[in-house]
Amino acid sequence: MGRNEEEFKEQAILKAFENSQNMIVLADSKANLSITIQSLLITIGLGSSLLANIFGKLWDYNKTYFWLYFAFILIFTITSMTGIVFSILVYKARFPKEKAERIRKGFLYHEHIAEHDTADEYYNEVTHKKRSEILEDFAKQTYSVAKIASEKMKYINYSIWLLVSNIFFAIILLVLSGILAII
Numbered sequence: 165m166g167r168n169e170e171e172f173k174e175q176a177i178l179k180a181f182e183n184s185q186n187m188i189v190l191a192d193s194k195a196n197l198s199i200t201i202q203s204l205l206i207t208i209g210l211g212s213s214l215l216a217n218i219f220g221k222l223w224d225y226n227k228t229y230f231w232l233y234f235a236f237i238l239i240f241t242i243t244s245m246t247g248i249v250f251s252i253l254v255y256k257a258r259f260p261k262e263k264a265e266r267i268r269k270g271f272l273y274h275e276h277i278a279e280h281d282t283a284d285e286y287y288n289e290v291t292h293k294k295r296s297e298i299l300e301d302f303a304k305q306t307y308s309v310a311k312i313a314s315e316k317m318k319y320i321n322y323s324i325w326l327l328v329s330n331i332f333f334a335i336i337l338l339v340l341s342g343i344l345a346i347i
Contacts (some may be wrong), residue, residue: 174299187313191320195254198323201205202247204329209238209240212341233340240333247326247345253319 213219213233222230280286293301 170295170299171255175300177299177303177306179343181302181309184309184313188309190317191254191313191316194320195251195323198251198320198327201327202244202251202323202330203262205243205330206241209244209330209337210237210332211299212338213237218341218344231323233344234341235334240330240337242323243333244330247323247330250319250323250326254323 218233219230222233277286280289290298
């Protein structure tokens with residue numbers, strides 16, 4: 165294998181690793197934004213109903229409307245909380261799923277580095293590795309990081325879907341609160 169081919173492979177794996185790390189950062193940022201917006205929607209949606217005393221007015225006006233409005237508020241709250249839970253799951257620590265990867269003695273993954281008793285021990289292991297062994301470990305680490313990024317993105321996609329739904333629910337709640345405040 166030529167020198168250029170080795171460098172090309174190293175650069176390709178490095179780029180894949182960087183892309184996976186960027187996806188993890190993106191998922192974490194989206195989760196943070198989703199939690200913030202979901203929390204604001206809950207505050208606005210429920211706050212408008214409570215401030216306008218919608219529940220009391222509906223109870224006095226029509227019990228059926230009260231229970232329909234209560235069911236709508238309950239659905240809104242459950243979907244908001246579910247969206248927040250999906251966002252929180254993005255932050256959950258992840259470990260490789262494959263048993264072979266969990267027991268592998270690598271030297272790039274933070275868990276593998278932490279298994280060494282001293283920095284000198286870790287340094288000695290790294291400096292005695294062949295280039296091909298380093299490339300193999302880096303490729304396996306990149307695969308693990310990509311799997312983690314994929315799982316995080318799955319949760320953030322659920323959270324975003326619920327966020328869009330809750331924006332719609334919050335708009336309906338604000339409109340209903342405005343209409344029902346007149347009653």
